[in-house]
Amino acid sequence: MAKVNVSLDAELVVEVMVLAGVGNPQDAVELVVRDYIARGHRTEARAAAQDDARREADARPQDQG
Numbered sequence: 001m002a003k004v005n006v007s008l009d010a011e012l013v014v015e016v017m018v019l020a021g022v023g024n025p026q027d028a029v030e031l032v033v034r035d036y037i038a039r040g041h042r043t044e045a046r047a048a049a050q051d052d053a054r055r056e057a058d059a060r061p062q063d064q065g
Contacts, residue, residue, distance in 0.1 A: 006029075013025045022028040 008029070013029065016032055017023065017025060017028040020028045020031050022031060
């Protein structure tokens, strides 16, 4: 996998390390990025499920009583 070097504020990285409970800055930032991506995928999946449910509800015949 290709690597990218990014400069970040040291205080920001230290805070991420503390919150992630990781002693290595590289690992801490990587964990945060992976978590962010996973959350995005979960959000997309929930939105798709809600859209599917709405489409199914709209497709059902309406009771005309």
